[in-house]
Every structure is written in structure tokens, then in C-alpha cells.
Amino acid sequence: MALHNVLITSELKPVDGGEKVCLGAVRVASYFYDGCASRGDPKKYKVTSTFPGVKGYLGHYETVEQARAMLYLVAKNVLKNLEEV
DSSP states (O other): OOOOSOOOOEEEEEETTEEEEEETTEEEEEEEEOTTSOTTOSOOEEEEOOSTTSOSEEEEESSHHHHHHHHHHHHHHHHHHHHHO
16 A cells, blocks of 8 residues: 555654654654763764654764754655555
8 A cells, every 4th residue: 555645744843852753743753862871972862763663772873963864764764664565
């Protein structure tokens, strides 16, 4: 079943200490400032997902821009996988 004429928008929404990306009303992934990271570790932004079929832990990143890029990559892959169903 392919998705034809279906509009799904992705949107960044603020959450405590970070942002989440949603497809419609469904959260796909989020990042937040990880206060538990080691003091000397430059990678302070943790990216996670609770979406079925996506790994829960998606890595730590040094900048907000890197974390956002991962959120969009996850959303893009989820949409790609939905089209293949």
C-alpha cells in the first residue's frame, strides 16, 4: 500500500531542554541537553526515539544543529519506510 495524496508535515516543537520532531501529531524523535554527560565530553545533546522500528538511542552530539540534523534524518527515513509498506 503506497501513500498517495497524503500530506504529512514534519514540525519541530520545543520540549524541556531540547526539541522533538513530529509527523502530524506523532513524535518520531527528540533531543535534549544531557546533564548526566561527563564534564569533559563535548557531546552534550542526546537524541532518542520511542517510535516503533527506530532505535531508542540515536547518539550524543556536540551542537544543537547536529542533533536537529539527526531528527530530520530519522523523520525522513520513517516517511521513506511508510511509503514502502
